[in-house]
Amino acid sequence: MKSTIEELGPTRVRMAIEVPWGDLDHAFGEVYKELKKQVRVPGFRPGKVPERVLDQRVGRPVVLEQVVQHAIPEVYSEVVRENQVRVLGQPDIEVTRLDDNDTLAFTAEVDVAPKIELPSLEDLAVTVDDVEVSDEEIDEQVSVMRERFAMLTGVDRPAQDGDHVSLDLEARVDGEVLEDGTTSGMSYEVGSDSLMPGLDDAVRGLSADESATFETDLHQGQYAGRQAEVTVTVRSVKAKDLPELDDEFASTASEFDTLAELRDDVRTRLGRAKTMQQGAQARDKLVEHLLEATEVPVPDGLVAREVEWRNRSLEQELQRAGMDWEAFLQAGGIESREAYDADLAKQVEEAIRTQFILDAVADAREITVDNDDLSAQIMAQAQRSRMSPEQYAQQLQQGGNIAEFVADVRRTKALAQLLEQTTITDESGNTVDLDALRPQTVRAGEESAEDDDAASDDAATSEDTATGAVDEDDAPDAEVADAVAVEAAEGATEDTEDVAKA
Structure with missing residues (x-):
């Protein structure tokens, strides 16, 4: 088999592939096997019709067409694998030559991940907001507690x-x-x-x-x-x-004996939540820096396909809710469908560029994903989705999303490594302790501001909520998660890096 790869652009290639007739034996065997099940010829038992008779019965061109349809996907996949081409989406196939008993030749045009020249990853630094807890914020959180005892x-x-x-x-x-x-x-x-x-x-x-x-x-x-x-x-x-704000209220609503002790605790927890928000801000600013410093071409078709997929998913959600696009846009204060699609396309393009950059960082640093990485992420995502690790892994498998999941874990590791090596200071010049930020660096730039706000809102009433902890009795069993992680990894691919490239 011969193959050549021509770059049509930074994100598009054309593969020209020639397949000797002898390499099609497997495809012919599969096609004839199916035809023998389907075609009935007088004088021959079912499944025993000779191949030359089948050629006459259904026509040699029909047989060749089915052989081509069977062979091309396998040959194409082999060429992609051997040449380590990072394909994105389905190829456009064109058969350029089909000489019976001689050669099959075809071309495949497909979008590919761009080759990225990374900026210097040394001496990275970001500045985040100061952590300030005002008396008004403490009053607000205490008021929430007071409302609960009304x-x-x-x-x-x-x-x-x-x-x-x-x-x-x-x-x-x-x-x-x-x-x-x-x-x-x-x-x-x-x-x-x-x-x-x-x-x-x-x-x-x-x-x-x-x-x-x-x-x-x-x-x-x-x-x-x-x-x-x-x-x-x-x-x-x-x-x-409402109850009076006094020491009696403090002892009733908390483990503290005085209102002053309760307010001090609220201040501490709000400060912890805001420190976690500093982590999210540091992560986002680091990603923003990488995007600004790196030229990342993005295939137009990839953005269009992702936008189309998201819109189809949203339409299904709207139908289930009994809404249409007009009602959705009106409820969201969006002026038009065109404005919505333009904003969505911008978000999708930025997300794709971020993924390409983190993939390049992971490649440069030879980052791999092991069972412990998968287990930890499965447990975290399962907890966030309020399901067991087994259920979450099964959902990944049934949806065909394991490869994407493994690739995302790899990107997360890449971003976490960069963040660990980044100097983080607040606006006052104080160095921010990275250990306090780890709960916020779970995903590669995809946590929403709403999650950050939720941590702040809950800080005054639950330390577990603020830190992302769970009760020991409610936590998923680590051995179970490990077993699920192994199953997920084996089901995804034999080579984690190939999965991340996909």
Whole structure:
């Protein structure tokens, strides 16, 4: 077999491949095997029809066409593997020569990962925000705790913001009652604006057993995009009675005896959460530096395919939620579908460029993925997804995502190594302790700001939440995760590096 590879551009190649007829014996054998099962010829037992008779019966051109269809994928994969070509997506195949009993020749054009010239990875440095915990932030967190210990007391007056009311709701469109728009005895906090537009204005000023009607836009279900007439009836009004902020509250709401000790603990936990946010910021700034300092061409087709895939997935989610694109864009404050697609394409391109850079770093440093790496990541992702390690690994296998998972773990290791060697200082010039940042460096630049905010919000009430810890009884068994990791690795590929390249 002969093959040549021509670079059509930084991210596109054409492979010209010639296959001697003798190398097609396996393909001919498979094709004839299938034809013998399908074709019935008088005078011959099923499965015993001679090949020359099959050629006459179905036609030699038909046989050759099936041989070509069977042989090309195998030959193409062999050429890719032997030449270590990092292909992206499916190739465009063209048969250029098919001489019976002589030669099969074809070309394959395909997108490939670019060859990247990395910038200097020495003396990397980033600056992050200072860690400052204000009294106002402590007050806010203590207020959250105070709300959790509030008592609700029935009152004989009109509802106002902060009250908890029991509501009956009935929604109509064109006079028809909506089955999924009717409920009774629902608890709702007035002023929270958490259910539907117009509800708070309608409820304010209503006493028990009083009703009001208002109109609201529907964003989900059969009538998404239309207006509904909603009748709300208040069944009861309860005021929130907050406990006094004193030492007694502190001892009730926490393990501390005084309010001062509780506030000190809140300050410590908020500081820890903000230090973790420094880690996320350091990670993001390091990735940003790499993107700015590295020229990374990206195949247009790769971006387009990823955008199309994401849009199809979103459409399925919208259908399940009873929404359409118009309602989705309106709810997100997005001016048009074109604006949404342009922003998505930009995000996808940046993510792809980041992956290419981290793959190049992993190659340069010969980073590999072992069972311990896979086990740790499976356990972390399973915990985040609220499932067992076995379930998460099975989900990866069933979805055909193991190769992608292994490649992502490899990129994560590459980024973690870079971050460990990066000098991180805050705006005041203080060196940031990297050990405190490790919980935030789980993925290669893909954690959202919402995750960082959640860590801050929960810091005052749970140290485990702030640090990402779990109870010992709830943690996945390490031996189980190791076994799953081995299975995942074996199912992915014999060569981890080849998987990462894929």
